[in-house]
Amino acid sequence: MRANTFLIVLCIAASFWAWQQNPTFAQQNLVFSYPNLLQRRVWTLVTALFVHANLLHLVGNMLFLFIFGNTLEKSAGARAHLATFFCGGLSSFLLSPLFMPRGAGMLGASAAIFTVAACVMLIQPLKFSWLFLAPQGLVALIYFIYNLLVVSRPSFVHGYDPHVAYIAHIIGFLVG
Numbered sequence: 001m002r003a004n005t006f007l008i009v010l011c012i013a014a015s016f017w018a019w020q021q022n023p024t025f026a027q028q029n030l031v032f033s034y035p036n037l038l039q040r041r042v043w044t045l046v047t048a049l050f051v052h053a054n055l056l057h058l059v060g061n062m063l064f065l066f067i068f069g070n071t072l073e074k075s076a077g078a079r080a081h082l083a084t085f086f087c088g089g090l091s092s093f094l095l096s097p098l099f100m101p102r103g104a105g106m107l108g109a110s111a112a113i114f115t116v117a118a119c120v121m122l123i124q125p126l127k128f129s130w131l132f133l134a135p136q137g138l139v140a141l142i143y144f145i146y147n148l149l150v151v152s153r154p155s156f157v158h159g160y161d162p163h164v165a166y167i168a169h170i171i172g173f174l175v176g
Contacts, residue, residue, distance in 0.1 A: 003078035004069035007085060008062050011109055014050035015058045026051070031105040034097045048107040049089045053163075061109045067129055068117045071136060075124050081116070088115020088172045096168040106165045111172035117143065118176025144173045 001009075018030050027033075029041065032048035052058035073081040089112030096106060117140035120127065125137030132139045146157070147169045154160045 002070075002073060003081050004065065004073045007069065007082075007109075008065055011050045011052065011058065011062060011065070014047070015052040018051040027105065031107045032093045033105040034102055036105075037097075045090055045093055048093060048105075049086075049109055049112055052108045057108055061113060063131075064113050064117065065109060067131060068113060068120045068136060068140070071120045071124055071127050072116050076119070084116055084119050084176065085109075085112045088112045088175045091175050092168040092172040095171050096165055099167045100165065104165070106168060111165070111168040114140075114144070114147075114169045114172035115176035118173045122176070140173075144170070147173070 018026050021030070028036065028039075030044060030047045030051045032044040036044045052061060069081060069085070072084060076084075089109065092111030092115070093106055096111075097104070100106075117136070121137040121140040125135060127136045128134070129136050129139060147166045150157045150160055150164075150166045151170060154162075
């Protein structure tokens, strides 16, 4: 099984499993947060990468991971792809609490996918995506700029959601 396919299957399986759990269990054992880190629940750094809040969150992330992840894996190899995904996701989770409310929880592969997208932008910027009808590098840059705008002027940007860790996306992109 290819690395990108493995990541997608793991995200889908973990999310569906998590949605069946007690919300308190999920908050304490699957979601990454500063309080969980202080409670030495370090495994949440990894579990939070694979668990998503709802079906729309999961489908959106898996679509982007499918596109950018396949390109990165074909260009740089499975090991580089996995290293990029985990490095971006873990560093984003660890650095984001510096810019967020103390008790905020984070989950999902978005930040890791932003890292993958940034790498694709650097190594295959003109790789055309038939889904987006644009070069993948341009799509990555547009989403990065959108996140910068949301963080700098939330009321100015249509679609702002206070439950999204936009700063984690930015950190993930910069790590990439």
